[in-house]
Amino acid sequence: MLDLKAEMGLYGDAVRRAALDTLDSGQFIGGPAVGELEAALAARLGTRHALAVSNGTDALVVALMGLGIGYGDEVIVPAFTFMATAGAVARVGARPVFCDIDPSTFNIDPADIRRRMTPRTRAVMVVHLYGRCAAMDDILPLAAAAGIPVIEDAAQAVGAKLNGRTACAMGTVACLSFYPTKNLGGLGEGGMVLTSDESLATRLRQIRNHGETQRYHHEFLGGNFRLDTMKCAMLLAKLPHLAAFTERRRRSAALYDSLLAGSVVTTPPVMSGALHVYHQYTVRCDRRDELKEFLAGRGVGSMVYYPIPLHLQRCFASLGGKPGDHPASEAAAGQVLSLPCHPMMNDEDVEYVARQVHAFGGTQPSGHRNEAAATALR
Numbered sequence: 452m453l454d455l456k457a458e459m460g461l462y463g464d465a466v467r468r469a470a471l472d473t474l475d476s477g478q479f480i481g482g483p484a485v486g487e488l489e490a491a492l493a494a495r496l497g498t499r500h501a502l503a504v505s506n507g508t509d510a511l512v513v514a515l516m517g518l519g520i521g522y523g524d525e526v527i528v529p530a531f532t533f534m535a536t537a538g539a540v541a542r543v544g545a546r547p548v549f550c551d552i553d554p555s556t557f558n559i560d561p562a563d564i565r566r567r568m569t570p571r572t573r574a575v576m577v578v579h580l581y582g583r584c585a586a587m588d589d590i591l592p593l594a595a596a597a598g599i600p601v602i603e604d605a606a607q608a609v610g611a612k613l614n615g616r617t618a619c620a621m622g623t624v625a626c627l628s629f630y631p632t633k634n635l636g637g638l639g640e641g642g643m644v645l646t647s648d649e650s651l652a653t654r655l656r657q658i659r660n661h662g663e664t665q666r667y668h669h670e671f672l673g674g675n676f677r678l679d680t681m682k683c684a685m686l687l688a689k690l691p692h693l694a695a696f697t698e699r700r701r702r703s704a705a706l707y708d709s710l711l712a713g714s715v716v717t718t719p720p721v722m723s724g725a726l727h728v729y730h731q732y733t734v735r736c737d738r739r740d741e742l743k744e745f746l747a748g749r750g751v752g753s754m755v756y757y758p759i760p761l762h763l764q765r766c767f768a769s770l771g772g773k774p775g776d777h778p779a780s781e782a783a784a785g786q787v788l789s790l791p792c793h794p795m796m797n798d799e800d801v802e803y804v805a806r807q808v809h810a811f812g813g814t815q816p817s818g819h820r821n822e823a824a825a826t827a828l829r
């Protein structure tokens with residue numbers, strides 16, 4: 452699913468140099484590398500502020516704390532996402548209110564958001580799942596009408612776009628993860644909170660450092676959510692590769708789209724005006740578990756993200772979720788399979804995987820490699 456060792460051949464020297472420079476500097480918390488990483492990502496993604504934090508999960512917690520969300524508050528989240536999205540809401544004492552997804556995009560369904568809003572709804576937390584932006588054109592006006600902020604969980608979507616707008620710059624506040632498997636993976640844990648709201652940015656900075664407003668003056672509670680200097684320096688050394696890595700993911704996805712036509716899997720829809728960064732290339736298959744095993748037998752890794760929707764997780768049992776509450780999420784959990792789609796793959800690798808999928812279903816690859824499709828920006 453990923454070849455981080457091979458990637459090291461591309462950026463290893465720069466990363467090692469960054470690590471050694473940090474060691475020689477003797478400064479391990481704060482310092483220029485932190486600010487440089489923050490400025491680079493804010494500029495790239497189009498926000499005024501960015502704060503490096505300990506990890507992507509903490510980024511969500513910090514964003515919620517910054518918005519003053521806590522006990523008695525409700526936050527709308529998709530039922531089909533990684534645990535951290537709803538976990539962060541619960542950890543600040545608020546109630547995650549699960550919404551179903553749009554089955555074609557796997558992202559939160561705006562119509563269901565509207566249905567589940569109550570006077571206690573204090574925020575909508577969208578997830579740009581697999582690297583595709585949620586339906587922000589519908590969600591932002593809904594939230595604006597209710598007077599509540601939108602939090603973007605963009606952990607899987609660095610660089611994704613929708614109608615010319617960039618993920619992280621659409622909502623009130625956004626969160627990234629630098630977990631090593633993410634599109635901008637770091638060398639260890641890491642995350643970021645981004646916003647263009649001046650006073651929110653100030654508050655987020657204080658929360659990152661124990662709610663400190665001036666040295667040893669704490670007006671409210673925060674925590675230690677800082678990101679180490681060395682990790683920031685190493686991420687800066689990797690950053691120049693992100694654009695090419697994203698292009699490679701998109702090329703592989705376009706190849707899969709054409710090569711998997713007529714196979715037993717349903718490929719993710721291509722939508723005009725959207726730049727999908729394919730953190731995952733995720734198909735649907737009725738015989739998903741069989742396909743996964745078949746691929747494994749032919750040397751092809753694949754993963755199920757995610758096998759259990761969050762309203763059915765035991766840790767959320769007290770919220771009263773039951774099977775049937777979110778049918779599209781439950782169907783997706785039983786059908787999704789993510790195929791290898793990482794920066795070190797070449798066209799032959801993609802073709803090999805596609806051939807195995809056809810072999811599983813007894814179908815033939817109908818077309819051949821479609822260069823135009825592979826290179827076209829979609």
Ligand SMILES: *Cc1c(COP(=O)(O)O)cnc(C)c1O
Nearest residue numbers: 506507508533535606628629630
């Ligand atoms: C990875 C991920 C997170 C959490 O990030 P960590 O850095 O692992 O804490 C949150 N939300 C989504 C959708 C993710 O994929």
